Amino acid sequence: MRRIAIVGAGQAGLQLGLGLLGAGYDVTLVAERRPDEVRGGRVTSTQLMFGPTLAIERAAGLAFWDGTAPVMPGFELSNWDPEGEPDAPVRRFTAAFDDEVRSVDQRVKLAAWLELFEERGGRVEYRAVGPAEVAALAAAHELTVLATGRGDLSALFGRDDARSVFDRPQRSLACFYVHGGAHEDADPAAAYVRNTGVPPTGDVIMLRALTVSGPCDILLFEGRWGGAYDCWSDRPAPADGLRRALGLLRTYAPWEYERFREAELTDPGAALYGAVTPVVRHPVARLDGDLCVLGMADVIAVHDPITGQGSNNAARAASHYLAAVVERGGRPFDEGWMRETFAAYWETARHTHAFTDVMLRDPQPEHVRRAVGAAFDHAGTAHRFANGYADPLTYRDWLMDPAGADAYLARLDT
Template sequence: MRRIAIVGAGHAGLQLALGLRDAGYAVTLLAARTPRQVREGRVTSTQLMFGPALEIERAAGLALWDEDAPVMPGFEMTYWDPDGQPDVPEARFTAPFDDEVRSVDQRVKLARWLELFEERGGRVEYGEAGPDDVGALARSHDLTLLATGHGGLSSLLGRDARQTRFDRPQRALACFYVHGAAHEDTDPVSEDARITGVPPVGEVVVMRALTVSGDCDIVFLSGKWGREYDCWDDRPDVADGWRRALGLLRRYAPWEYERFRHAEPTDAGAALYGSVTPVVRHPVAAVGGGRHVLGIADAVAVHDPITAQGSNNAARAAARYLEAVLERGELPFCEEWMRETFDAYWEGARHTHAFTDLMLTEPEPEHVSRIMAASFAHPEVARRFTNGYADPASYRDWLIDPKGAEEYLARFGA
């Protein structure tokens, strides 16, 4: 029986570990926290997942919350300037998602997946891992995968300067899980995901989700440096942070303030503050003794959460790597195979990274501004933009490419 080690029990690491275990491999998983610690810990993301990624989970038998997690049927985007002319209305469009969209708190998902892995005979070693631990695993396993870049592990896979545009975080981030919001929909479990963008300040993203205590709303603020949403350096406790967030909503997204003015955080771990440096790392690292390790998902490619691609990227990466391992059979997992495996995955994933970098660019590229203006004027453009989130490669020829954008906009006289 071939022995495989995975360092990191996040979305990609656990999905891959479960797939390999189901295929009969002896799998050792290094996890920093126990299932109980995950459930009782702090929220880690917004984890918005679109149809194709949800189908990957469903095909793997891991979509365990289909009966419980809220479905968001559409997407509402609003741009406005609270300091602009009072008689000029905000720009807004609403477009349907072509497939289901859900968010399941990673505390719920990863804790249960970790339990499931152990129930199926997987071996878990709990504790923080360092570079030396990774090297020891590589020497005692047929294949070792790095599924986390936390701490000193990021030093194993060096930064790929050719693929990486930014050398520092582009946004200040804050996220809150809350109960008690007012919902306009007759079925509050089914409500559109929403973005309110104030171009000089940043964005507020609102979505429905399933958390440890049931249905909730997630309010995510992405702030431009030095502006009003950049106000979390003191890392307030959950209650104080939420009060501060409500003050920002009252000023910059008043319609959302009215929905959330009576809402309260779901639990003591319902707030997250931080920032993310978008980076692409080299996928393979030598760890001594002629052994190599292969990076997967956000150990290799880290995206700012503004485009909601993290969990989708993890699901696609785990599925592609599982397929590559199964196809390899009894052949060695050599360095060449590792690079070919990553390259096959990156052929699609590079468009996700390009899309995220594009949406972070300041000032906003002229062709992107025109695409967004057309989205507010033409439902067809709005729907195409909305559903591109499910497959960012679909943006390649019209949103990411300026010439393609010109050709597309010409159809609308824009």
């Protein structure tokens, strides 16, 4: 039985570990926190999963929340400049998703998957590790996969300058999990994924989710540096942060404030602040000379959450790496195989990374602004844009390519 170690118990690490167990491998998983500590801790993300990656979980037998996690049936994008012309209208479009979209608090999902991993005979070592400990794991296992970039571990993998656009965070981030949002039947968009952009302030994104205390809403503020949403450097206590967030909604998205004016935090750990530097790293780290470690998911490709792609990338990476390991049979997991495995995954992941990068650019490229702008006047474009989030490869020939965007827009005008 081949021995494999995985460092990190997030979406990617646990999904891969459970898949390897099911395929008959001896798997050791290194996790920093036990299931009860995960479940009772602070929120870690604004995870949003689309139809194709939900299907991956379902095929793996890991979709335990189909009956309880709210389904978001559509997408709404609003643009408004309250500091522009007097009585400036809100521009808005909505579009239905072709497939289900859900969000399950990682505290719920990862705690349950950790327990399942142990129930199925997986070995879990609950401890923090640094580079020396990772090297020891690599020496004792045929393959070691690093699935967490916390602390010094991400520094093991050098930055890939050819694939990395930014060298610093592009947004100031804050998110809040809340109960008490309005979801009346007369307001169907209240169940949608909604993004309100307010230049030069930033964006606020609303989504439905399942958390430790049941269905909830998530408010994610993506603040442009120096704008009104860039106001979290003092890391306020969660309740104070929510009051500040509601005040921002009252000014910059008053229709959303009316939905959330009675909102309360779901639990004491329901707030998260930070900033993310989008980056792509090289996939293989060398430790102690000849020991190689394979990086996975956001260890190698880090995204800002503005496009909701993080968990989807993790699920795709775990699925791809699992298939590559099984296909390898008894042959060694050498450095060449590691690089080939990542390169094949990157052929899909690069489209997600490019889409997220372009959504962060300020200003956005002219062809992107014109293509997205067409969605406000053309229902077919709105539908195409909204459903591209599920597979950003579909943006390649029209949204991401200047000539393709020109050709697409020309067809709309005929």
